[in-house]
Amino acid sequence: MSTAAKRKKKMTKENWTGLAFIAPAVLLLFVFLFIPFLLTVGYSFTNYNILKPDKMQFVGVANFLRLTKDTVFLKSIINTFVFVILVVPLQVCLGLGLALLINRKLKGISIYRLAFFAPTVLSLVVVSILWTYIYNPNNGLLNSLLGSLGIGPFKFLNDPSTAMVCIVILSAWQGCGFQMMIFLSGLQDIPAYLYEAAAVDGARKWHQFWHITIPGLKNISVFVSLNIVVSAFQLIIQPMMMTGGGPQNSTMTIVYEIYQTGFKYNKMGYGSAMALIFTLLVLILTLIQNKITSKSNED
Template structure:
């Protein structure tokens, strides 16, 4: 072997060894960074799921943790005759059906507004997004005060323009709709920013070509903007739907689930039975069924979007 070839082989071997050394170091560093997140995910996500599936088939009572017995499907059979559970489930479905289209419509509308190149648009972006960074508890308390049926700011404003004061949160027929509007307002800022990012990625030359072809504003919105935002819309529909099903803070703070169980949600029901009534076994069984329901909903939404894209 020539000296030049030997040096080349030797350098390649050294480089390979150093490369392997660096790769091993990178792997160790990667696992080091991942470990805290994995530990937290195990403690607060994986283990609770395992415990829920375990306790759901028992009569576990929180004050008697060592006195639990396997009950099979008794907890699941009990759900079929639980009227309050059925009411909470229907309330949750009603909230999701109303809030998801309303919130996404508001978000898209705001995104279209702040996407314009006008002076001071940065201020409006911040103003529209600001409710998304506020605590839901703070927002709920603020709106509870503003919607007070006797001295609230909203009712005072209505009285000044000749409209009678409304009960809002103290009315079984108005409470859920009020919570829907407040929730859509508080969450639309986050979806607005995602829609705005999608609008920025649409090539402006497409709109210019549409202008040359004589397309009006509505036609450009229907045939350019909406199709271009389909992937983002699918993502937002799925995430917003799941978040809507997890409604608990607003009704707990604003109405306590009332009046007459008109605003109690499935998560609030689980909390009530699990922590206030201390019936962890039954609450875990409800949690299992609710989790399976959410998985099915997510799969159905994805399938519907995929079929629409294929068509």
């Protein structure tokens, strides 16, 4: 009896300490994540205009019905998915490829490491502007380069069929340095004796990569791809700086459309409805991805 009471008392004390530790994080989460999210849900059922807060009224599902007729928003959903589907494999492969390249003991390897990582540190706005110059159809670097090889010229960002691909390439280039670092640490965690044993058994480099490196990086790959998926869905800076969502809405993304509706047109209610749909889409995808990865982890 007394021991049980004692344990109970001890437990509560520990609980309080624990709670005290997570309190700041929980508080911040509430203030900056949960409350804004709940407000967004609330606003999405109103006609809230930023400049006319007094005139806010409940409008039911009118905003959501309107979304089904909004051709640009529907296009932006497709565009965003196209971007995610293209950029995730590309960026994972680039990150892994670079990690493999620099995972060796060579003189001056840290210079390469720094060089490959550098784009990640640069501001995305700066990178976007720089690549706009590179992609310039008339006197851009890329067309001059391709021209000397007898290819092109291409219109890049000025052609609706290639604009999104251009943004994919620059985004993968900009982001892969970060994934490279994570893959690198993963590579260095794989015990060297596995490779030695495989070499003794006569396994070639390719087999070693396929049967040791890839399985060894499984957990890291899951983390990396989830990371890229989530940030890829939030694509806005590149189209905003480089194309303005054009040409012909080919690079308009969901978040850009939300920003434009909410902050440029001041139509916060309608923008909130878009944001809610966007959140649900990402949520569903994350759940699916979770299910797939946890299943493959059980194997």
